[in-house]
Amino acid sequence: MPSASRGELLLETRGLTKVFGALRANDGVDLRIHAAEVHAVLGENGAGKSTLMKMLYGYYHPTSGEIFVGGKPVRLGSPRHGRAHGIGMVFQNFTLIPALEVWENIALFLDKRPLEREGLLERIREVSRAYRLDLDPRALVRELPFGTRQKVEIVKVLLTGARILIFDEPTSVLAPHEAEALFTIFDELRGRGYAVVFITHKLAEVLRCADRITVLRRGRVAKSLPAGEATKEGLASLLVGEAGATDPEAIPRRRAGTSLPSGLRPVLRFDRVSCTTDDGRPGLTGLDLAVHPGEVLGVAAVSGNGQEYLGDLVLGLRPVTEGRILLGGEPFDPSPVAALARGVACIPEDPLGMGAIPGLSVRENLILGAHRPYWNAGGFVPDRGRLEAAARTALTTAFVQAPPSLEALAEDLSGGNLHRVLIARELSRNPIALISYYLTRGLDLSNARAARELVLAHAARGMGLLFISEDLDELFTLCDRILVLHAGRSRGIFRPVETSPRDVGLLMTGADHARAA
């Protein structure tokens, strides 16, 4: 356990700079990390947060500038050096081996392996108890939810003797209650003298848990200030610069309580739909839902409660075992081709992994699925003029300023930009129904705002929107109605004005006593 006195300076950078080709990812960054401090590093996509952390961890080498640990200059040649200096990185995923048990994963990570199994098991249980992580070292990683896997990563880093724990966007994979649990762990760590470096682009989280906030903008420190002096508005203007200073996090509010014209045929309807999971357990059970033209129907669910099947069922990627799906009031035989032809679009859970072709250009990505009209003579002669015009139109709807080049490869775009290209693609088909998963997850403030405005504009023109999200604030401000899913069953459909985020949150987690509206 670290015995650092409160406030001791553990790590400092002076003029840290990292240059990739023509890009100055970090430019003269000064950072001071103290013991017993939760230090948030806040920045938009591409502001240089991850580059900075990778230098601190020894993964990247600075182009210039210095890193001091405990007052002494150090050269972090590799993550091993970083660990040796007490700097640990808590990874999000992909560093655990799913087929192994928790303790085996941890044993693999430790540099020295003097521990026999029982000793290691005991130490994991000890740490788990001390920090209230509630971790079973004998559990199979494969069977653990993301929130718990993250705890495994934390224990891993703690057991290497780290005093500085770096969390890179730790909440991006977590459900709201899991994120809250993580902040409680931050409090524990702070209480024991650890330094927590927490990278994020979410203002609310920063204000919830940080002691000190450093805002990065375009690779430079825009400002570093104690959390007590920070306000949401102030941070927002630091993040996006002067131009976007008008409360960029404001979610465009729907006309409250609009009633839908009665008698409108729903564009998308699930009629008592059931399906099974991959291993044959019930996935969705007897689900009824209807999305009307111009309506935003929210789906509130903690990940793994069946919402992941909604899009797959409409695309025919998973069979409907009972019930039926109707489009525009007519029964429909689900398949990707049929869904496209009938005007259903989907922004999937993992838009980059499930929606983008990394090696193709932005232009080629924009036409995926609706690409046939861009060739003449039966497919032999590309119609470059039409393709160019269509791609440009699609992009300008999604990017008010500075759209990426049409020639750029998808893999060279930042995550936020690529995400927006994919949103532009799905909307460019003017779908009658859009199934949208976590529309703004991983997007920074300005991109998230643009994405919300874009889908709402299409809804205003008559598109039905099935809006799946875990962000209750977002659901309550954007949606006409909210369907709550738990364990594959509907727990009711509510109008935001008739219920509260607290009640919906309770229903999402399976509590029975919430007042139904």
Place this chain on the structure above:
Amino acid sequence: MLALRNRSALALDAGLLAGALLLFSLLLLTSGKNPLDTYGSLLRSTLGSAYGLSEVVVKLIPLLFTALAVALPARLGLVNVGGEGQLHLGALFAASAALSLGPGTPGWLGLPAGALAGMLGGAAWAFAPALLRSLGWLNETISTLLLNYVALRVVDFFVYGALRDPGSANVPQTKAFGPGFLWPAFTGRVHVGIALGLLALALAAVLLFLTRWGYEIRAIGGNPVAAHRHGLPLAATTIAVLCAGGALAGLAGTGEIMAIQGRLRPHFSADFGYLGFLISWLAGHRPLRILVMGFLVAVIATGGDSLQLDQGLPSATVNILMALLLFVVLAREGKRGV
């Protein structure tokens, strides 16, 4: 940014190639040869004379087809190791066509009939792996590789059996094909196949980068999940492209027996299928680079024979160099994977 990436990729390639040549030099030193002499002799015997150069081109012809047979499926994310087997089946089909149509067949019929039969044979040999892969039952890397060994035996079965020329009692081989089936030569042994090979490269480039199907192939190869979710036909494309690869390898086999051998014998292929695999991976499955890398490999393969004569090294020595080149490819792919 793009130019930078290309430049550094090129530097990486050059460095890795130099590394392979250096390692091979060490090997030569341990067997008491002067590496510079060896490389010099290898180059002199191939590029140093018109005859040497023409032999390189003769070697290059089947390699262009077998490399494309790997490159097209690779664009779709498929690994076709079955070029050797598809080449043999192509030759068998072409030989059967020639023998059953008879020696009197005129050229206007014989040439296309032989080529089409050869392509059909190669495609047929690729069909089973393609179907099994499209159903998600069996990985095509394994099935195409293992079917190579079956193909050799199938050719043996016919050449020792039904297709054997009763007149050549001591040698297992078919009768000579009629003149209407033989591919015309330009000069010496350099035949019309080189024109066909270059044409195939150009057509492949057009297919991949201009046509709708090329777009679909690159999309599926780039991210099958995204492509499937957007309605692209994964199974049909898998079958079509792998069979097209097989057809190209079959054409390579056809050329070898119709232009060089004049009849079908067992073991007529000098590992053309495997060398095509090496070339395609060296070239990153790009048609134009296949021409460059194909030439490089053809030089090494042709020069191997001269090493035996000039340097007293077994001609198989160059296989070690080929293997080192394959490691270069693997190292490069690994480097990119980071």
